[in-house]
Amino acid sequence: MELRQIRYFMEVAMREHVTEAADALHVAQSSVSRQIANLESELGVDLFIREKRRVKLTPIGKIFYERMAQAMNVIDDAKREVEEHLDPKKGTIRVAFPISLAAYILPTVIHAFRMHYPEAKFHLKQALYDELIDGVIKGEYNLALLGPLPKDEKKIHRKVLFTENIVALLPIHHSLAQKKSLKLLELKDEQFVTLPKGFVFREIVEKACLSLGFSPSVGFEGDDTDALKGLVSAGLGVALMPEVTLVDNIPRSTVRIPLDDENLTRTVGVITPTQRKLLPTEELFYEFLQEFFSRLNYFNN
Known part of the structure; x- marks a missing residue:
């Protein structure tokens, strides 16, 4: 051959x-x-x-x-490793991510990284939760951001970057829209808009509701967080959202309300393969991710 x-x-x-x-x-x-x-x-x-x-x-x-x-992934990685060994600051970083991190988190981190390494290049891939894990294991890419971090997969390393709150998104004319905070139980009789079955965040929402003794009544489903925002904006229901998806981006005709419930959070982190080394430029970015969010968490606390 x-x-x-x-x-x-x-x-x-x-x-x-x-x-x-x-x-x-x-x-x-x-x-x-x-x-x-x-x-x-x-x-x-x-x-x-x-x-x-x-x-x-x-x-x-x-x-x-x-x-x-x-x-071919191994061959391509070997070629890139030789090239990046000469100058890691000019290499290419392949990183995958879910849609919930696409609008704010990933662009912010890449911008900050490029301030230090302006000649570094990125190859970005958006994927679903299971695809992100599978892609790292099979070598389609060596870095993936996702939340929450998987617990039982032995072929990947996990590193928590930050923990974010889950918040409620309500139509602006909703009877609870003027409250400064909510208990999740206050939404038990509401119609929810959620991601479809099979999405990890849908499972987080359902488990949170079931822990309080009710099953959310799902009236509408959307394939991504932007679709959920649109449905809430149209007054078709309420939604639970990762807080990061609403940073500087609260849809018109909606309000974001914090939830008082303990442990209603989501961990966000980065996964890497256990059976392969990161390439030189990827290693730079991996270290930068940890330092960046460590500083951010320090100032936020």
Whole structure:
């Protein structure tokens, strides 16, 4: 197997089209087809099912693709490590994050980091909670911010960066909108707007309510926090939100009210792989994250 064959295979697998893969690789279609055929001949299996102009991975092709994706990540990391060893301040940081940290936390940290290392580059990926963990384990990226931190995964290191409050977001004309703070139990008869089942923050909301003896009545679901804000703004229900999602961004026609309940918080942190070392520039950013939030927590307290 040659590295060129693997790269051609990966591109065709991602695009499911030989011509489009050839265009992306800036080579002739015949060259891509020939290299794929040589690879299949060497392996002794069909990696693709041909369907007119399109192709799809066979079951064994899917397994081979997953293994090669991990191998190519290792190769790319090795190349980057050599480059960054010469000058870590100019390297690239691959970091993944959930949507709840996209609007304020991550941009703020990156801006502060670039003040110290202006030539550092970032490759950012937004993903769901389980995808973030899986991506770090499989080597798609080495750093992921998320909240709350997972407890039982042995293949990742965890580092708490900060703990944030969970707050209530109410329509501005709601009967409780003038209160300075609330108990969660005061919302037991309200209609909630929440993230769909399967989202970790949905589980946090449900567990908090159940601990007080009621199950939240969910009237509407939204796929992200911005959708929830819009639903509350339209007067369609109340929502519990991570406080960081409302920093400098409270939707019109809504009010943010602190909750007096103890332990109604969410930990936010960074995860890294146990089986791989961070690359030099990633190590700089990882150390910077800890220092940045350590200072922030000190001043906030």
